[in-house]
Amino acid sequence: MPEAPSIAWNGISLDAPPEWEPSILERDFMRLEQDGRPVAELKWRRVQGRFSARKHIRKLDRAFGRADIREASPGPAWIEAAESLRASGLGVTLLEWEDSVGAVLHSPATGLAVLAQFPRPVAGAPVLASLRDHWGGATMPWRLFGIRARVPSDFLLDTFRFHPGRYGLEFRRPKRSVSVDARPGDFRRGPGASLVLERHAPADAMLAKQGFETWIEENYRKVIVGTETKDTNMIYWKGIQKRFLRFSLRHQGRVWRDPAANAVFAVYAHGEQDIAEATFNQICNDYGAV
The missing domain is CATH 2.60.120 (Jelly Rolls)
Known part of the structure; x- marks a missing residue:
């Protein structure tokens, strides 16, 4: 039996270091902090119909003004995390903006859409790779x-x-x-x-x-x-x-x-x-x- 994830909440789960603790929690939003400093933010919900990561990125860029959110290849660890997520059935678009790395994820099977953000220099790639969608299970x-x-x-x-x-x-x-x-x-x-x-x-x-x-x-x-x-x-x-x-x-x-x-x-x-x-x-x- 696979080891249980460290965090599982409203349809998603991930393995995070024990020092990462939720500081803000909503039905579809979570901020994790370590020693009072943000290390990860995740926002998600299920959507109906087709989903376009590029349209979502443009919408985010307009919402955040000068953030300059763009598709990117932040490094080998993040690319490896993206491949792992794709193998689990998720669509993945890696992002960079200001001092953060992140991704837009989408599951065609369940409609789950996730925006994940990790401020640099947080080593967030393994945490991103561990994210799983549970909406398809009983x-x-x-x-x-x-x-x-x-x-x-x-x-x-x-x-x-x-x-x-x-x-x-x-x-x-x-x-x-x-x-x-x-x-x-x-x-x-x-x-x-x-x-x-x-x-x-x-x-x-x-x-x-x-x-x-x-x-x-x-x-x-x-x-x-x-x-x-x-x-x-x-x-x-x-x-x-x-x-x-x-x-x-x-x-x-x-x-x-x-x-x-x-x-x-x-x-x-x-x-x-x-x-x-x-x-x-x-x-x-x-x-x-x-």
């Missing part, structure tokens, strides 16, 4: 800030938060298919299923003055619906919430304590659509600490 990896997950690809990222002590990822699977370039406003409303992944830490401090079950009751009583099954370090629930003149809501969830990670993890789902038991269990099994 599931997508997520790996950041010490957590890992794997979620079915038809669950689209809605919102997220990385607050001290509490992380959260919220996904939405709309009942009706949406375009490849759909934004949250396109799939947030209407029938479907919502999926939430959370992590709370440090568990020893959170649970110092109350038991695990009491803590769950205080923090998850609003989302627990149906029959509960309890264990020493886990609670699981599943049920149906009937609504007058509306489709019933299906609920399921699991909250468990991981002593080795000193954290509490939670996965819960609700919506008009059901999530198969095997699929939900696999999501829970794949979610945890790195």
Whole structure:
């Protein structure tokens, strides 16, 4: 089995040095820094129809004014990275502008388009070469800030938060298919299923003055619906919430304590659509600490 990438976020992954840490994170944008200095920026989204790298470069050049963005061959390491990416199925156009090297990438299979930028003298070629597109798979990896997950690809990222002590990822699977370039406003409303992944830490401090079950009751009583099954370090629930003149809501969830990670993890789902038991269990099994 191939080694997991160091960063995986919303359809892309890459292997970056451990010193490179996200300083700005959006659904489709990431800035990595080392010791407070930017070392990489990536912006991406899926596009419909034909994609022209040259038109995209001209648009960027107009947007950045005097940046003088141009196609280039920055050196052997970057050319080798481009060849590696082409072998993975991506179209690659290498760029230079001002004091940066970068590339425009496009996947004809999934519509993914990426703009990557690395300020000189950062040795970014190996990181660029490691970038992979995951939109074509049945599931997508997520790996950041010490957590890992794997979620079915038809669950689209809605919102997220990385607050001290509490992380959260919220996904939405709309009942009706949406375009490849759909934004949250396109799939947030209407029938479907919502999926939430959370992590709370440090568990020893959170649970110092109350038991695990009491803590769950205080923090998850609003989302627990149906029959509960309890264990020493886990609670699981599943049920149906009937609504007058509306489709019933299906609920399921699991909250468990991981002593080795000193954290509490939670996965819960609700919506008009059901999530198969095997699929939900696999999501829970794949979610945890790195």
